[in-house]
Amino acid sequence: MRLLVLLWSLGPLLWQLRTSLLRPEALVAPLLEGNPWTLANYRLVLSGDPPFWRYLGNSTLVALVTTLLTLLLAVPCAYGLQQQRGLLRWGVGLGLVGAAMFPTVLLFLALLEIARSFGLANDLLALSLPYAGLSLPLAVLLLRAAFADLPVELEDAARLEGLGLGQRLRHVLLPLLGPALASTGILVFLASWNEYAIALTWISRNDLLTLPIAIARIGGGSVFTIPYGAFAAATVLGSLPLLLLVLLAQRPIVSGLTRGAVKG
Amino acid sequence: MKPRAASLLLMAPALLLLAVVFLYPLLRYGWLSFHASSVFTGLVPVPNGGANWARLLDDARFWKDAGQTLRFAVCSVALELAGGLGLALLLHRPLRGRGTLRALTLLPWALPTAVMALGWRWILNDPHGPLNAAIRSLGGSSYGFLSTPATTWFFVVLADVWKTLPFVALLLLAGLQTIPEDLEEALRLEGAGRFQILRHLTLPLLVPYLALALLFRLAQALGVFDLIQVLSGGGPAGSTESLALYAYLNAMRFLDFGYAATVMLATFLLLLVLIGGGWLLWRRGDLPGPRERAT
Numbered sequence: 001m002r003l004l005v006l007l008w009s010l011g012p013l014l015w016q017l018r019t020s021l022l023r024p025e026a027l028v029a030p031l032l033e034g035n036p037w038t039l040a041n042y043r044l045v046l047s048g049d050p051p052f053w054r055y056l057g058n059s060t061l062v063a064l065v066t067t068l069l070t071l072l073l074a075v076p077c078a079y080g081l082q083q084q085r086g087l088l089r090w091g092v093g094l095g096l097v098g099a100a101m102f103p104t105v106l107l108f109l110a111l112l113e114i115a116r117s118f119g120l121a122n123d124l125l126a127l128s129l130p131y132a133g134l135s136l137p138l139a140v141l142l143l144r145a146a147f148a149d150l151p152v153e154l155e156d157a158a159r160l161e162g163l164g165l166g167q168r169l170r171h172v173l174l175p176l177l178g179p180a181l182a183s184t185g186i187l188v189f190l191a192s193w194n195e196y197a198i199a200l201t202w203i204s205r206n207d208l209l210t211l212p213i214a215i216a217r218i219g220g221g222s223v224f225t226i227p228y229g230a231f232a233a234a235t236v237l238g239s240l241p242l243l244l245l246v247l248l249a250q251r252p253i254v255s256g257l258t259r260g261a262v263k264g
Numbered sequence: 265m266k267p268r269a270a271s272l273l274l275m276a277p278a279l280l281l282l283a284v285v286f287l288y289p290l291l292r293y294g295w296l297s298f299h300a301s302s303v304f305t306g307l308v309p310v311p312n313g314g315a316n317w318a319r320l321l322d323d324a325r326f327w328k329d330a331g332q333t334l335r336f337a338v339c340s341v342a343l344e345l346a347g348g349l350g351l352a353l354l355l356h357r358p359l360r361g362r363g364t365l366r367a368l369t370l371l372p373w374a375l376p377t378a379v380m381a382l383g384w385r386w387i388l389n390d391p392h393g394p395l396n397a398a399i400r401s402l403g404g405s406s407y408g409f410l411s412t413p414a415t416t417w418f419f420v421v422l423a424d425v426w427k428t429l430p431f432v433a434l435l436l437l438a439g440l441q442t443i444p445e446d447l448e449e450a451l452r453l454e455g456a457g458r459f460q461i462l463r464h465l466t467l468p469l470l471v472p473y474l475a476l477a478l479l480f481r482l483a484q485a486l487g488v489f490d491l492i493q494v495l496s497g498g499g500p501a502g503s504t505e506s507l508a509l510y511a512y513l514n515a516m517r518f519l520d521f522g523y524a525a526t527v528m529l530a531t532f533l534l535l536l537v538l539i540g541g542g543w544l545l546w547r548r549g550d551l552p553g554p555r556e557r558a559t
Contacts, residue, residue: 084275105490107289
């Protein structure tokens with residue numbers, strides 16, 4: 001049963017690995033002689049112009065900046081929302097749930113207009129702005145749930161000690177939010193690493209593409225001309241960081257997703 | 265400053281960005297949908313009354329895509345819920361290496377949709393893809409999976425299920441973990457079988473989580489874009505085109521921003537009716553929502 005599950009989720013990926021290691025001729029027909037295995041696809045991808053690691057770097061940079069920006073905005077917002085009562089709390093909460101469910105591709109046209117009129121297209125770091133906006137609903141909901149779990153007495157005590165709001169947040173509340181911050185951060189990182197529609201329309205310069213767009217472009221030609229060996233090598237290289245992240249951060253990812261379900 | 269006013273100030277930057285990213289586009293689309301803005305107007309918006317909306321009502325392609333999108337969403341979400349439930353039940357049992365198993369099953373969800381869609385395109389390639397190679401080695405002949413509407417549709421659904429099933433499974437796993445083991449134990453002592461426990465205890469208690477996964481996944485599936493754009497390009501002959509892809513094509517290929525905005529807004533409204541209606545029905549019913557259960 002376990003094996004079946006693993007085969008289902010890893011099978012297509014293992015096939016990419018196999019494809020990436022085969023010589024192009026061996027993809028089309030079984031070779032009659034010679035060694036069908038090669039690293040040439042990887043060499044091709046890594047020596048491209050721009051080299052593949054450039055896209056990895058672009059995606060990592062955008063995702064990191066987005067994660068920081070999102071947390072920076074979401075923490076105070078979640079805290080503030082937790083203090084609110086009545087209609088405002090209810091309305092903002094409902095709006096956040098609605099926004100978290102919204103299919104983001106429907107937003108790309110208006111965001112593209114904004115990008116063009118402010119000269120933000122082809123600006124890698126500017127991508128973090130819409131990305132942070134798209135990630136905020138889930139981040140605020142997760143962090144608000146985490147704030148709600150902290151005992152009220154804790155903050156009251158700190159207030160009686162004369163600590164101001166900023167000090168309470170920094171020295172008392174945030175240290176206790178570590179796990180929630182980690183899982184929220186990882187989910188935001190994954191979402192912005194994988195985003196497609198906005199990156200596709202904002203970035204046209206070849207050396208600024210994010211990883212999903214770059215890989216999709218490698219395969220962009222007609223079905224018959226896709227250099228599948230090179231594409232598979234790119235997929236494997238692009239998946240490795242995510243594989244590592246998921247293996248290392250399995251616990252916070254799962255707890256983040258499940259908290260989202262319980263509180264969301 | 266009063267604490268409540270101060271906390272409002274804390275929320276302001278995030279709310280501002282949210283308004284720009286979510287609210288402004290909807291308002292802008294509302295405005296654009298009453299303007300012509302295309303190559304014919306030099307991409308300058310010119311008021312054209314309700315021409316866009318009149319065109320939408322008569323647009324066979326829009327309604328065909330709406331039907332296709334709905335069919336895709338219903339089928340893939342149904343399969344995801346069923347499969348996700350099975351996977352969640354499996355991952356809930358104490359197993360050796362459960363953490364690693366969870367991480368590895370989660371991997372498809374963590375990969376970029378566009379990338380894995382291209383991977384599927386290679387698997388289905390005619391004649392060189394591994395699927396066709398397997399068919400040939402069994403004595404059959406190559407089949408154009410992506411040039412036949414029925415098989416293309418099937419594999420688009422399969423690819424979506426493959427990618428999002430782990431996500432649904434995790435949501436449901438969270439639900440399973442809230443069910444006290446004593447309850448299950450008590451039923452078992454009374455002589456209830458595994459299937460009876462599932463039907464009379466587990467499933468009823470999972471309903472809020474199933475409903476949440478259903479609403480969330482339905483909203484996402486109705487906006488499906490990158491999977492279809494990369495895997496089938498909406499083809500063959502537009503048979504897998506989704507509303508979001510049609511809106512994208514209107515904007516980026518036909519350069520008709522006015523009509524693209526109309527299609528997007530109409531898609532959003534359809535979504536609102538479906539999801540909002542579902543949400544209200546759920547809230548109206550006597551089912552406990554997840555928030556009440558959590559507190």
